[in-house]
Every structure is written in C-alpha cells, then in structure tokens.
Amino acid sequence: MNLILISPEELDATGRARLIDHRAEHIRNVLRAEAGKVLRVGLLNGPFGTGTVETIMVDEVVLACEFEDEKPPRPSIDLLLAMPRPKVLKRLWAQFAALGVGRIFVTNAEKVERYYFDTHILEPEFYNARLIEGLQQARDTHLPEVTIVKNLKPFLETEKFPTIGKKILADPSGTQTIFQTLETGEAGHFKFFQGLEKRVLLAIGPEGGWTPYELELFKPHGFEVFGMGPRILRTDTACVALLGMISEIQRENL
Amino acid sequence: MNLILISPEELDATGRARLIDHRAEHIRNVLRAEAGKVLRVGLLNGPFGTGTVETIMVDEVVLACEFEDEKPPRPSIDLLLAMPRPKVLKRLWAQFAALGVGRIFVTNAEKVERYYFDTHILEPEFYNARLIEGLQQARDTHLPEVTIVKNLKPFLETEKFPTIGKKILADPSGTQTIFQTLETGEAGHFKFFQGLEKRVLLAIGPEGGWTPYELELFKPHGFEVFGMGPRILRTDTACVALLGMISEIQRENL
Numbered sequence: 001m002n003l004i005l006i007s008p009e010e011l012d013a014t015g016r017a018r019l020i021d022h023r024a025e026h027i028r029n030v031l032r033a034e035a036g037k038v039l040r041v042g043l044l045n046g047p048f049g050t051g052t053v054e055t056i057m058v059d060e061v062v063l064a065c066e067f068e069d070e071k072p073p074r075p076s077i078d079l080l081l082a083m084p085r086p087k088v089l090k091r092l093w094a095q096f097a098a099l100g101v102g103r104i105f106v107t108n109a110e111k112v113e114r115y116y117f118d119t120h121i122l123e124p125e126f127y128n129a130r131l132i133e134g135l136q137q138a139r140d141t142h143l144p145e146v147t148i149v150k151n152l153k154p155f156l157e158t159e160k161f162p163t164i165g166k167k168i169l170a171d172p173s174g175t176q177t178i179f180q181t182l183e184t185g186e187a188g189h190f191k192f193f194q195g196l197e198k199r200v201l202l203a204i205g206p207e208g209g210w211t212p213y214e215l216e217l218f219k220p221h222g223f224e225v226f227g228m229g230p231r232i233l234r235t236d237t238a239c240v241a242l243l244g245m246i247s248e249i250q251r252e253n254l
Numbered sequence: 255m256n257l258i259l260i261s262p263e264e265l266d267a268t269g270r271a272r273l274i275d276h277r278a279e280h281i282r283n284v285l286r287a288e289a290g291k292v293l294r295v296g297l298l299n300g301p302f303g304t305g306t307v308e309t310i311m312v313d314e315v316v317l318a319c320e321f322e323d324e325k326p327p328r329p330s331i332d333l334l335l336a337m338p339r340p341k342v343l344k345r346l347w348a349q350f351a352a353l354g355v356g357r358i359f360v361t362n363a364e365k366v367e368r369y370y371f372d373t374h375i376l377e378p379e380f381y382n383a384r385l386i387e388g389l390q391q392a393r394d395t396h397l398p399e400v401t402i403v404k405n406l407k408p409f410l411e412t413e414k415f416p417t418i419g420k421k422i423l424a425d426p427s428g429t430q431t432i433f434q435t436l437e438t439g440e441a442g443h444f445k446f447f448q449g450l451e452k453r454v455l456l457a458i459g460p461e462g463g464w465t466p467y468e469l470e471l472f473k474p475h476g477f478e479v480f481g482m483g484p485r486i487l488r489t490d491t492a493c494v495a496l497l498g499m500i501s502e503i504q505r506e507n508l
Contacts, residue, residue: 099485
C-alpha cells in the first residue's frame with residue numbers, strides 16, 4: 001500500500017477519518033506510525049493530501065486530513081473487455097486500477113460462456129475493493145467506472161464512444177501493430193482526430209477471439225484492428241501488456 | 255494449449271512420441287482428435303512440425319511426428335529480475351515464456367528477503383513445467399534458460415553481457431522513458447550499437463527498488479535507467495507490461 005485512500009463519506013465535518021480496517025493495520029504494523037506522524041493520503045475520486053495521525057489504538061486510527069485543491073488527472077485509457085474466465089478477471093481488477101484505466105466495460109461475446117456472468121467477481125462490492133487495492137498500490141485516486149454489458153450489439157449502437165480520440169481493437173486478424181494504429185509517426189506523436197478527447201479505448205476479445213460478425217459490429221464505430229504477432233497470449237497477459245504499452249505511449253506524447 | 259510441445263527424448267527412432275500426461279488428455283478431451291488427425295506440434299528448443307495421431311486410448315496417445323528444417327527465431331529479450339515474493343514469481347513463469355524471453359536471471363538484491371530463495375519455485379522441475387505451459391499457450395518452442403544468481407556483484411562483474419545490444423533498467427529514478435532508452439528515434443528504428451546482437455536485456459528491481467549502491471553496480475556494464483511515471487506497479491504487472499512493450503517495439507523494428 002503506497003497511498004492510503006479515504007472515501008468522502010469517511011470524513012467528518014472537521015476532516016477527520018476514523019479507520020478500522022486493513023488501512024489501520026497497515027498504518028500501525030507496516031508504517032509503524034505514532035501520533036503526530038504525517039501520512040500521504042488520497043481522497044477517492046479526489047485530490048491527494050496529508051493525514052496526520054491523531055489517535056492510534058489497537059482497533060482504530062484517526063487521521064486529520066487536509067487535501068490539495070487539484071485532483072490528479074484521470075487516466076486517459078478506457079478498456080472494453082470480453083468477459084474472461086472469472087478466476088482470470090478476479091486477479092485483473094487490481095492490475096487495471098494500478099495501470100490506470102478510466103472506464104472498464106466488461107462485455108459479452110459469442111465465444112464467452114454465459115455462466116461466466118454468474119459470479120460475485122462482477123458485483124460492485126467485490127470489484128471496487130480490488131480496484132481500490134490497485135489504486136493504493138499505484139498511488140492514484142481515480143476509481144475506474146465499471147459497466148457490465150450483457151449484450152454487445154445494442155451497447156455499441158447506443159454508446160458509440162463519440163468523443164474518444166482513438167478506438168483500437170486487439171485481434172489476431174490485425175495486420176497493423178499497436179504503434180501503427182496509434183499513428184505514432186512524425187516525432188513519435190499521436191495524430192488524434194481534431195476536436196476529440198485524447199483518450200484511447202482499447203477493446204480486447206475473449207480467449208477464442210471475436211467472431212467475424214463481432215468484428216463487423218465494431219468497424220462502423222471507428223475501431224482500428226491491430227495484431228500482436230504470432231504469439232497467442234492469455235487475456236490477462238495481453239491486458240496488462242497492452243494497458244502498460246498505451247500508457248507509456250501516452251506519457252511519451254502528452 | 256495452442257501447441258503440443260514434445261521433448262527430443264520423448265521421440266523414438268521412428269519419430270513417434272507416446273504421450274500419457276495432460277497433453278494426451280488435451281488431445282482426447284479438448285481437441286477430440288481421432289486416429290489420422292494431424293496436429294500442430296513443436297519440438298522443445300527445435301522446429302515446429304506435425305503430429306499424426308496413430309493411437310488414441312484412455313491412457314495414452316501416440317503421435318507420428320515430422321518436423322520442419324528451420325527453428326523459429328529465439329526471442330530477443332533477456333530478463334534480469336530481482337527475486338520477487340515466491341507466490342508472485344510462481345504466476346510469472348508461464349507469462350515469461352508466453353511473452354517470449356531468451357534468458358531469465360533471477361537475482362538477489364539488498365531489498366530481497368533471503369528466505370525468498372528457499373522455495374520450490376526456483377527448482378528446474380517446477381519452473382520448466384510452467385515455462386513449457388507458457389510456450390504451449392503462445393506457440394513457441396524456445397525454453398527460456400533460467401539462472402539463479404544469489405550474489406549480484408560478482409555476477410555482474412563476470413557476466414558483463416558483452417554482446418547484448420541494449421541493456422535497460424527500470425527504476426523510479428529513471429528520467430527517460432523506455433522508448434528513449436531504446437532510442438526509437440528516426441523513423442522509429444532502434445539505434446543498436448554497431449556489431450552487437452539485436453537483443454535487449456531488461457533489468458527489473460525488487461518491490462522496494464534497487465539501492466543506490468546496486469544502481470552503481472549496473473552502470474559500468476552499460477545499463478540505461480528508465481522510469482515508468484508516477485505510478486508504482488507491482489513486480490508482476492511491471493514485468494508483463496515491459497516484456498510486452500519491448501517485444502512490440504522489436505516487432506516494429508526488426
């Protein structure tokens with residue numbers, strides 16, 4: 001835990017937060033903080049700040065918090081992911097938040113087993129806890145917004161992601177590389193479409209890939225297809241590699 | 255399993271392999287192969303080929319194998335990794351092989367707990383099975399060579415990696431990006447040092463980072479330091495993201 005995240009509803013009128021969970025344990029046992037110690041904290045979906053330890057007891061820690069005026073920027077990657085096997089997704093949530101994702105759409109696909117959706121891994125209570133774990137690891141405050149999409153076609157038709165600068169889709173059929181779809185040409189700079197947000201929406205299919213019908217559904221919405229060479233990667237490996245890659249390309253360009 | 259890998263010692267003089275483990279199970283239950291079916295196979299550390307199902311029984315499958323003349327190219331990334339917590343490394347082996355790594359050096363570091371090395375995860379029997387699993391996922395035949403390094407300083411002094419084109423080290427102190435260390439400048443092409451192999455050696459430190467003393471040890475051997483921005487990633491997330499990134503940059507350039 002490299003940042004202690006506090007929810008707005010945990011703060012009282014005087015800016016004090018009373019922690020009784022694993023954060024309190026971390027402050028006591030890992031940071032070995034004593035009263036008066038100033039810790040780096042973050043407000044969930046808000047700015048960073050400091051938390052001064054006021055009380056430290058076996059079962060609770062009270063922090064007096066002060067926050068900065070400005071929030072850190074929201075990660076400028078969104079992810080559309082065909083529902084992987086629940087045990088794979090279970091381990092991915094924290095990594096998504098750590099790598100930095102604004103929105104996560106978990107969708108159905110023809111090659112996704114229907115029963116994959118009958119899992120507690122898709123309950124907000126479960127995934128928000130894992131996402132917060134990832135934010136506390138990576139030192140970010142922006143909780144990714146998660147949407148579960150049980151029917152891809154109407155979703156793509158209504159959502160359309162009109163303002164997003166780049167929409168890219170990983171598929172073995174792709175002949176371009178990710179660098180080519182992001183058009184990192186001249187001096188390595190993105191050529192985002194004029195007037196659009198500098199965001200990238202990354203779509204990743206199921207283990208068996210998108211079907212030709214599904215690939216056709218994506219095309220009218222401006223998704224460009226790219227491949228990752230002859231190696232076949234597991235969904236979790238591909239997700240982490242691609243999210244890391246896009247955020248490094250963005251850091252290079254923004 | 256996207257490729258069935260066969261070890262040279264499993265082949266008899268007529269090129270037949272008798273499989274009795276999970277590969278036989280996969281051929282029977284997932285591929286639902288019958289006698290006569292031709293399967294894509296690979297020879298461990300050798301070429302791809304075909305395996306014709308000759309016998310298929312409850313407890314064994316016999317494949318008559320023929321291999322191509324040429325081996326696929328060996329992955330041109332090597333990894334030097336400070337020993338992570340055993341449960342983290344346990345899950346990484348298969349991903350290393352899937353992403354494609356030529357050599358893996360698992361090293362000690364000042365911030366690595368000594369007891370991390372007392373684990374079956376570092377036994378060849380354990381990691382080779384996981385590496386082969388990753389190769390069978392990604393469709394590769396090159397088994398990464400693993401070296402366990404219990405003392406970093408003499409290792410760096412004797413090994414020196416003299417022929418490797420690029421040696422890069424991920425550390426929060428790095429002010430360059432990975433793209434800058436790989437000098438993907440002009441037309442996006444690597445500027446490898448003349449006369450050196452087109453390989454990249456990536457060094458990744460422990461969760462707490464390399465110490466200043468360790469960073470100094472790496473410098474005379476030509477390691478260039480890069481950072482990954484303000485986010486602090488777990489070792490497993492960083493490894494997968496960086497290996498994926500380097501192999502995409504290599505695909506773009508080679």
